Amino acid sequence: MTWTWFHRLGSPPYVYALAARLTPWFAWPAALLIIGGLWGGLVLAPPDYQQGDGFRIIYVHAPSAWMSLMVYTTMAVAAAVGLIWRIKVAHAVAASCAPIGASFTFAALVTGALWGQPMWGTYWEWDPRLTSELILLFLYLGYMGLRAGLEDTQRADRASAVLAVVGVVNVPIIHYSVTWWNSLHQAPSVMRLAKPTMAASMLVPLLMMLLGFTLFFAAVLLVRLRGEVLSRERSASWIREIVNA
Amino acid sequence: MGGYAAFVWPAYAVTLAAIVLNIVWARRSLARSREEARRRLATRGEGP
Numbered sequence: 517m518t519w520t521w522f523h524r525l526g527s528p529p530y531v532y533a534l535a536a537r538l539t540p541w542f543a544w545p546a547a548l549l550i551i552g553g554l555w556g557g558l559v560l561a562p563p564d565y566q567q568g569d570g571f572r573i574i575y576v577h578a579p580s581a582w583m584s585l586m587v588y589t590t591m592a593v594a595a596a597v598g599l600i601w602r603i604k605v606a607h608a609v610a611a612s613c614a615p616i617g618a619s620f621t622f623a624a625l626v627t628g629a630l631w632g633q634p635m636w637g638t639y640w641e642w643d644p645r646l647t648s649e650l651i652l653l654f655l656y657l658g659y660m661g662l663r664a665g666l667e668d669t670q671r672a673d674r675a676s677a678v679l680a681v682v683g684v685v686n687v688p689i690i691h692y693s694v695t696w697w698n699s700l701h702q703a704p705s706v707m708r709l710a711k712p713t714m715a716a717s718m719l720v721p722l723l724m725m726l727l728g729f730t731l732f733f734a735a736v737l738l739v740r741l742r743g744e745v746l747s748r749e750r751s752a753s754w755i756r757e758i759v760n761a
Numbered sequence: 762m763g764g765y766a767a768f769v770w771p772a773y774a775v776t777l778a779a780i781v782l783n784i785v786w787a788r789r790s791l792a793r794s795r796e797e798a799r800r801r802l803a804t805r806g807e808g809p
Contacts (some may be wrong), residue, residue, distance in 0.1 A: 576776035579776075630775075740790055742792040
């Protein structure tokens, strides 16, 4: 097996060009899936027999929560690759992930609160799932704050990578919190080993939204990554061709 | 929305805002990096 493709991913000019080429291939399917998922979730899916139309919040809450965990895991893996193999592009990927993950973690917390008030009678409870998700937001903010506080890029890369890798322990805690402890939050209905417990008319739009958000993350990450690579490769000669194009 | 409109629509609005802001921030970040690079090259006499 050849590892040429892996080594190429460590080359900033190659990654910059690849990111530019791939972005539309993620962005357009993401837009179509999200529009389709919204139509399915808001118009086609029937009201839930217990939660009525309030359950429709799931079509934005669950994808936001999924993004918060998936983006953090991506960030931690990229940070670990950067730490172990000292690949600058991997650190650029990790740095590009943080604002995306933080914004969707915030969205997951707000949409969860808006679901909680009519269903549980409260916007917020110091419940294991909610508290661990809030800690995830602080981890993202801490990661970004640490990067912003260190002027030297290499030091910022190393220090923030350690934080990202250590903080990834919170991801399984968030996911399993509803089964490990007594929680107000419902148990997993889609992300579980057994068959999902939702009816197909409700599940399909949710799966479309989950996939759409994932592709959206890939598209936005690639745009951010290009900016991050450009700002890191300030004196490289290939930058001249890009800027003058 | 069966009495849940006050909760459902703000939830969709917040998520839509997250999507739009991520697009705007990512594009701005790339544009800023390109502009910085262009300025730097111009200062060194290598620009267009």
